[in-house]
Amino acid sequence: MKTYEVEEDRCIPPELESALTAICASVGLDSRGARLIRFVNNGVFLLRSQPVIVRIVLSPSFTYRAFNAVEAARWMAVHDVPAVRLLPGLEQPVQVGEHLATLWQYEPEIGPVPSGRDLGSLLRRMHSMPPTPTFLDWQPMADLRRRLDDAVEIDPADQHFLEQRCDYLEERLDSLRFPLPQSVIHADAHLGNVIGGADGPLLCDLDSLCVGPPEWDLTPIAVGRLRMGHPPDWHDELACAYGFDITGWEGFPVLRELRELKITTGVLPILRSNPGVRDQLHRRLRTIREGDLVTQWAPYS
Template sequence: MAPETRAEGGAEATGQFAPANLAEALSAVCAAAGLDPAGAELLRCTNNAVFELATAPVVVRIVASNALRHRVDKVVRVATWLAEYDVPAVRLVPGIDQPVSAGPYMATVWESVPHGGHRPRGRDLAKLLLRMHELPEPSFPLPAWEPLDDVRRRIGEAEGLDAADLDFLRDRLDEVSDRLDALEFALPASLLHGDAHLGNLIPSPAGPVLCDFDSASLGPPEWDLTPLAVGVVRFGEPAGRYRELARSYGFDVTRWKGFPVLRAVRELKLITSVLPILSSRPEVRPEFFRRLTDVRRGDDSARWARYT
């Protein structure tokens, strides 16, 4: 099982992870890590190209966007920190210097999660988030929470958009950023997962485990409660999943006065996540433009489909 399930994201459009490059990238990373890539299965290629090896219980996660390479060292530190506190989460393969650098490629290498266990529920996510949020501040530097930083980077890399669409996204980014700066949060700052939805929990015989620490930071716990709430509205996820999360965590972010701002931030991230691959993955364009049109019209109830 991979340390990253279905996610909203995008590989870079510069060709680093065009289909012809995938085998080369995996071979280079495996050679550097002392692993055998023969028979590996590509599980997905969004913000990361994720492979499950056939020759060992290992998952290789290769950064697919140059704009996101700066996150890899942080991912390693956060994963190590969670392991030290025995938080149920994916584990790095021991004995390999991580992150793995191989020419132009940067990767992390993870132990596969054993198959089995129940489908993760809202209460599972709440339990794991509480574990993270109650940890002491890490002994290593972590970035402050800046949820719009990746949006800004992706808009800067965007290809295949006309000037009017880019201008709208820049204006929307500025507007949402100003609203975010004015927020006063109700909960004390903590270590955040940063992209806490049920797709980032992996079932295992011992119970669900957290994965995907690309967006980890120090910031307001309200943010980690937002993705599932937005998923109910935009993706039609069962409302009971969010109610279970809120009840188990002990805080309902949708009843907090700042939630509309966090929802706007989350939706802007969901829209722009595929900007770097609009040219190389034309199949995502219809959904991207549907989302963009809904926000431009102020349609808060329109349902969206997941990028695949």
């Protein structure tokens, strides 16, 4: 599901609804009738009375990402990279008590549905831009371990397995020699994070932007084909537009394992507040444990 796609009404947990009300009130916005459109790493709302997206951090392990998203959005705007823009006129991120949020201009999906070719072109453009020295370095294992530290209601055996898996992947990752020069990367580059805007495709969900290997931005689409059953054309078009096929590189199996672990562990800190993700989490953990590279996964709801 796209980050800003509005589907059926979702039930809003009382604590999250309270946080939204407080955050909106602090900046003069009306939260009544807001729709919860995403509930994994952030609680993402579309306000009813204003074209505004509110992204509320759900876990302490994700707090730094709100600050990172603000700096990333400003960098994107300076370099004219097509992307969502922050809601102007506010000091961001917005903090009210223990709650932290970022607010964005809503971009309705009224343009053509983005393709792998669109994502490849956006990534080439972004990767060619000069980084700012204040951007974070790519540290995927630190991010994974933060999620494990904040995990709630997880079976101790699963916790132990995931800790061992992190150690194993860290060793394999350290041995890789990336062929492409480092650049600013999106770090979660899949078509769910591209909006078909009126003036063309836009990147969204900028929380993870950092300096790292471009190969990592080419991995999600490839893994989506292999693990989520996404159309092969998405990857083929991306590889053609970008000029590099990640699946032909000898280091891809390591990045595939890393990507699969990342998209599996993202829900660990919110298992109590969003129990509907448990069945899919257990399915994913089982296939990773068994070394099963064929079983298909479904998106977290």
